Amino acid sequence: MTILHVQGLAKRFGSHEVLSGIDLDVAKGERIAILGASGSGKSTLLRCINFMEMPDAGTVTLDGKVVGRRERELTAVRQRIGMVFQQFNLFPHMTALGNVMEGLRTVRRMPKAEAAARAERELARVGLSDKAAHYPAHLSGGQKQRVAIARALAMDPELLLFDEPTSALDPELVGEVLGVIRALAEEGCTMLLVTHELGFAYHVATRVIFLADGAIHEQGTPDEVLKDPKKERTRAFLARHKEFSL
Numbered sequence: 001m002t003i004l005h006v007q008g009l010a011k012r013f014g015s016h017e018v019l020s021g022i023d024l025d026v027a028k029g030e031r032i033a034i035l036g037a038s039g040s041g042k043s044t045l046l047r048c049i050n051f052m053e054m055p056d057a058g059t060v061t062l063d064g065k066v067v068g069r070r071e072r073e074l075t076a077v078r079q080r081i082g083m084v085f086q087q088f089n090l091f092p093h094m095t096a097l098g099n100v101m102e103g104l105r106t107v108r109r110m111p112k113a114e115a116a117a118r119a120e121r122e123l124a125r126v127g128l129s130d131k132a133a134h135y136p137a138h139l140s141g142g143q144k145q146r147v148a149i150a151r152a153l154a155m156d157p158e159l160l161l162f163d164e165p166t167s168a169l170d171p172e173l174v175g176e177v178l179g180v181i182r183a184l185a186e187e188g189c190t191m192l193l194v195t196h197e198l199g200f201a202y203h204v205a206t207r208v209i210f211l212a213d214g215a216i217h218e219q220g221t222p223d224e225v226l227k228d229p230k231k232e233r234t235r236a237f238l239a240r241h242k243e244f245s246l
């Protein structure tokens, strides 16, 4: 069952064509790892899928309906497609609980007590029940990222986008965030995950996409793309990630 259908998605910044016609179908329960060199358009692709950037061309279809054509439907689209950023993007003046409640209150208009109860459940899900009253400044990077994941989950997204969720973390904190993402994978969450953690991608993704020159250069199962890439550019990219072991 296809939940997301992207067709002919293109985006340029000035004269720089970053994405030049991306076609992508995502089935429910799929976990797609997106790889590519720095500047290859990975973030732009995720940002166009939930309309944080406006695509120049192409369509995004969610559950069979083209979305994003009207400004007023974008809030709904962003609820249905949750996003987790490299830099967490938490509100510094709100506690962990407040951050997770925010969308429930302002977008869903959920009563305060109900939103708080839901936010507590999501914080428990990422192992942070004891940090509900803490402000971001008093949380580690790994904890902040787990709050950001809880915030995305609170909106019951059909699809989760992760943009290098562990790239800003000290190495010893990467595992706790990958552990949460792995648990979501086991629950059957549908996700697009931009990552340089190739070992994690190998074990968690159902499909791997390699982006280059604004297009999907190669894609396939983790075994196909990571162990036996067909294209020279993919091979060269993987060779530059020597530290990676499957």
Ligand SMILES: Nc1ncnc2c1ncn2[C@@H]1O[C@H](COP(=O)(O)OP(=O)(O)O)[C@@H](O)[C@H]1O
Binding pocket: 013, 018, 036, 037, 038, 039, 040, 041, 042, 043, 044, 045
């Ligand atoms: N808002 C923007 N304005 C101008 N150029 C941008 C903007 N966002 C991204 N770019 C450019 O688009 C290219 C792709 O960026 P990005 O999607 O962030 O790549 P990646 O996430 O793969 O590193 C880069 O050359 C970047 O400088």
Ligand SMILES: [Mg+2]
Binding pocket: 042, 043, 044, 163, 164
């Ligand atoms: Mg990026």
